[in-house]
Amino acid sequence: MATDFLTGSDTGPRVLLRDDWDSWYDTLIRAFGGVPESTEERELWNGLTELDRSLGAWEGDACVGTAGAFSFRLTVPGGASVPTAGVTMVGVAATHRRRGVLTSLMRRQLDDVRSWGEPLAVLTASEPAIYGRFGYGAATFALSAEIDTGRVGLSVPAAADDVRLRYAAPADVLDVCEEVYARLVPSRPGMLARRPGWERLGVFDPESERDGASPLQCVVADRDGGVTGYARFRVKLGWGEAGHNGTVVLEDLAGLDPATEGALWRFLFGIDLTTTLSVRGRPADEGWQYQVSDIRRCRTRSRDSLYVRLVDLKAALEARTYQAPVDVVFEVEDDFCPWNAGRWRLSGDPKGASCARTADAADLALSVRELGAAYLGGVSLGALAAAGRVRELGTGALTEAAVGFGSTVAPWLPHGF
Template identity: 65%
Template sequence: MTTQLRVLRPSEWNEWFGNLELAFGGVVADSPEERELWEALTEHERSIGIWDGPDVVGTAGAFSFRLAVPGGALVPAAGVTMVSVAATHRRRGLLTSMMRRQLDDVRALGEPLAVLTASEPAIYGRFGYGSATRQMSLEIDTDRVRLAVPDGTDEVRLRYAKPDEATAACEGVYERLVAGRPGTPAHGPGWERRALIDPASARRGASPLQCLLAERAGEVVGYSTFRIKPDWDTAGPKGRIAVDDLSALDPAAYAALWRFLFEIDLTSTVEARNRPVDDAVLHLVSDVRRCDIKLRDSLYVRLVELGAALEARAYRASVDVVLEVEDAFCPWNAGRWRLTADTKGGASCKRTDDPADLALSVRELGSVYLGGESLVSLARAGRVQELRAGAVAEASSAFSGMVEPWLPRGF
């Protein structure tokens, strides 16, 4: 087999994307509008493919994001996407060669981080990606669960809006919340269109997308987008509400949006498939056991330039620790690094010859980078080795976050 790995040419996009669709079962874009959007969002200079003669047999791309990290900084990050290998060419090293080329390119661009969501969690650990955020799904029985809302909820004005006409207002709320939630990407132009793609084929019998705005003194302070799927049985209506997004700038607006969803006529279930693990709605409901909570992995983080990445985030406690880092795939990160930081926002991570306090791989650093996973937990699993007594607890306290990291919108 003779293959060629190179940058995608714009004229080749349809064939390139077609290979991706075939690898994922035949359908990635549910409508011509969605396909057109993905083509418009594709950064061709950051997209690579592998050709076997005239045929595309491998794809990988990246979006240019800025990712919120602990402390509120927005750090340049490559949003790895559209990765596929043709079924006819598996186990031949194609994925490894694309990951090698991509991470070299990310480093050349000066981006300290690469992030992705994995179709299968076992794939990317060998390339140094660590599971860094989780998402919570809820399926709430609104016939039995009630909400206890805070003062001021009744003062919030709610109104329907057409999704396309409300895009600017919704994006304004999203942008104000980005820095406060590690793992949230700040998108570039064009990404606001992603939320508007609403093909009938993807609704599974539910309504077109609906949008609700929360306002106070004429200002939009929150929004929710959702669909309603009517259903009936011999006892009466039992419709379902599928929450696509819900965000608000203050507790009253947040509660008002949830209360509205709970009280929609002819429905008995509210489901939300992607919420943060520490979502405040868990403290509003009367019976959390009837919310059918499930957790799953979400965003994976890869430190591409280890020193720059660790210096870019803030730390919750002062720390002075020497890390012995293993990184076979990006060997420029391997070796000993002294991380020093205080609670005022200053951090330094430099190479050192001093004795190591902790030994771990870059994958574990990716997992704890956003503050959602614990070095203590990883050490108990044998994935972090403590070389100085007390070092795990000290470093774990420093890396911990005020809020759970979360990826609110996929890419």
């Protein structure tokens, strides 16, 4: 008889043991196509796995499902750093699809996250259609571009001339680059405060990941006696009948001020023997878009990035601030985490917020998925209402809430997990 994981007739999900990691991870790799990873990459993820926050679904001795949750802190509007479960390594064996394995893992995981006192769960979705039914909403979007640097000019702040750039081996300057990153984390919703060990991802450089490009290169920006930014990139040379047509592949860039950012972007635009700058996963409102001479030749595109799930609605809404005063009653639907369902009055402004259950008439009706999408300020409640996902029940409430939930900078997830 086949195991029914929804009713728990077998052992179902359980916390991962160290001795089971290899079989657990093999199940995950197989679920994502079965292409083996290098020993170096496998060891990296082994070291980052938090066993007590990872789950396996088992049928006898066989692992048939996986799910993990990294312990992150996520920046929310207002700059607070909120304990957050970074949902990761989710996979189900193809032999066990549509038997409740994923639902059982999500059920146990969200119950665990709630017990840990973490108001939020976040993830990046391999298949977005999967996670909406568990209450996750797309909250951030990432910008990618293929910039024709042979034909596109760049106008940067004059102070960029005061920034000195120098090459450095990526591993040699890892500490100072991490200091720059840490200073930027409070400034933009969606950014993750990196725990020890995560900095290694920034300089992880196996040849199999280069796609014919150079090993990882790094330039560091110095201004006023200190490091103010860095860029990590690769160069992929190419030649045609008209001459060189190489590509600069940007992996990471951070600057503490517009002058530093401008100097770094100008450098990337001007690398010898290249005519294209390939950019992936950048903030949707990044400044270079407004400095280029021809945005059409940058071939920009947007893609969903971070999905947010409010696990403890009250704590999550109280953790962030609101850019304009808001006093609104939400009627919230949440079938998967019913402790969030019902009417809630949110009162907030730029200084703080309170959220409590209420019997008052609702102003807006929506599901927890829409609250997750709007939570970081990058998706408008007004846009969700236009899509039929939010219903206005009280006159003027939608505008008030949409303005209050907004953010002056676009939320951004700096790297995957």
